[in-house]
Ligand SMILES: Cc1ncc(C[n+]2csc(CCOP(=O)(O)OP(=O)(O)O)c2C)c(N)n1
């Protein structure tokens with residue numbers, strides 16, 4: 001019988017530590033497929049965040065470094081500046097990238113550092129047990145917003161893709177989701193594009209992926225997908241916010 | 253050795269790094285060491301090197317970590333408040349066992365403190381400014397020439413131990429102009445990096461991937477990891493202690509322990525006292541971690557020696573190490589000042605005379 005389903009070479013055989021139904025695993029797979037299809041595994045360095053994906057290096061089979069909380073973009077800068085021939089990507093959660101690491105991501109993006117950031121937006125701090133993130137929705141209950149996020153006290157959720165696309169230098173900024181197969185196909189395309197642009201030596205590339213955290217949302221995996229589609233997507237619209245092609249067209 | 257040239261300390265430090273084969277510099281401006289960046293922004297392009305002004309010292313710390321993890325020779329320079337911000341990264345770098353060189357041209361603290369010379373970061377440098385059980389190898393130059401030599405030595409030492417190395421200077425070392433003679437360029441490459449650096453499997457011709465990390469969730473593994481780190485610090489204590497004795501041949505009544513710029517003032521005071529017929533010896537630690545325990549102990553327990561004075565530009569930090577290595581065998585005193593008002597030889601002479 002012909003094999004129809006095969007694990008990407010860029011993924012290992014390790015058993016996942018992610019909770020059942022967590023979409024981190026799907027995003028790992030998409031990144032690994034892109035790396036495989038572009039033949040980049042032996043020249044890629046990934047950077048693990050501090051968050052649920054801290055052990056991402058157990059699942060990817062390329063070189064990996066592990067950052068401190070929020071600092072992956074600075075590490076990626078260090079690697080890429082001294083080894084421009086390598087392909088470098090960060091994989092970061094919303095606490096990591098949009099809270100403690102806000103300074104690092106904005107400046108790396110603005111300098112046009114030539115790496116790819118994969119930003120997993122699950123609207124909560126997963127690893128530390130479900131505290132409020134900068135991306136938590138108004139009224140969303142978390143352990144540090146037990147009555148629901150009060151925007152008068154904590155502001156509105158930060159839209160990273162939109163925020164970064166106000167900068168001139170980045171070349172590719174997109175937001176996709178992994179909530180249904182139709183979204184997953186688009187997310188895969190965006191991730192692959194980001195790596196391709198990096199191969200073309202273009203400036204900073206960024207893909208935000210709307211994800212789920214069934215455990216800390218207190219929902220079943222299926223309910224999580226439905227809740228995310230209904231609640232997150234209206235506030236976090238999917239699509240490409242910045243592409244090199246658009247930029248060239250605008251300049252012409 | 254080349255010919256002698258007159259150079260400002262900060263610029264000489266930048267040039268020394270290049271001559272040590274370090275072509276990667278990441279930094280954030282802060283007085284009194286911004287001249288290093290201003291010098292290197294011109295020099296790095298001439299040698300095909302990398303110069304990045306980071307957005308903060310926090311970010312710079314991790315740029316250093318990333319670059320070092322990828323196998324490059326890399327360094328940064330900063331001053332006290334900036335080094336506080338880098339301390340998180342230094343802990344991670346030590347934990348992940350990567351080589352890197354940090355230069356701290358200390359200014360007065362705490363907080364914003366002042367911009368004049370100080371030695372107030374002795375604790376931070378030698379006891380670990382960041383979290384966890386780690387040490388940097390720390391060298392403290394007393395002249396621009398020595399700063400150059402120490403910077404050039406710092407890279408091979410960082411690579412030998414796969415550990416951060418710090419050059420602990422003060423504002424005077426950075427700002428002073430002195431004649432320097434550069435040692436021969438360092439031509440060695442970072443060694444063994446293929447076994448650990450994330451340099452890309454293809455470029456090192458390997459099918460095994462490398463991992464740079466400091467996380468060990470299993471308690472036994474974390475304990476073993478810390479024991480491995482401790483073994484390196486113990487090896488430093490056995491192999492890397494550097495110090496300079498001054499006037500320790502005769503029968504001195506007082507032994508001074510002093511490092512960096514402060515030791516130069518002490519030297520002058522010792523010379524003046526000699527003219528008055530008073531003998532004073534000095535041990536100048538060149539490495540403050542590892543600390544020259546045995547040389548200080550040996551010099552202090554000499555029959556003629558009645559007391560030891562630790563003289564520092566701070567409120568009494570190194571004195572704790574001096575007390576630790578003497579274990580009560582001689583009275584230990586401290587004298588110091590901070591804020592940038594460097595004690596004069598006359599002041600030091602008074603301090604010594606009080607203890608005779
Ligand atoms: C300096 C520092 N502060 C706090 C923490 C604790 N911490 C670990 S993970 C985390 C939040 C992770 O959330 P997120 O980035 O959203 O990723 P997720 O776990 O949801 O994938 C926090 C606060 C830490 N490790 N280091």
Ligand code: SF4
Pocket residue numbers: 017018019021022023024052122126127212213214215216
């Ligand atoms: S806590 Fe949430 S984000 Fe983390 S693995 Fe579990 S479901 Fe996924």
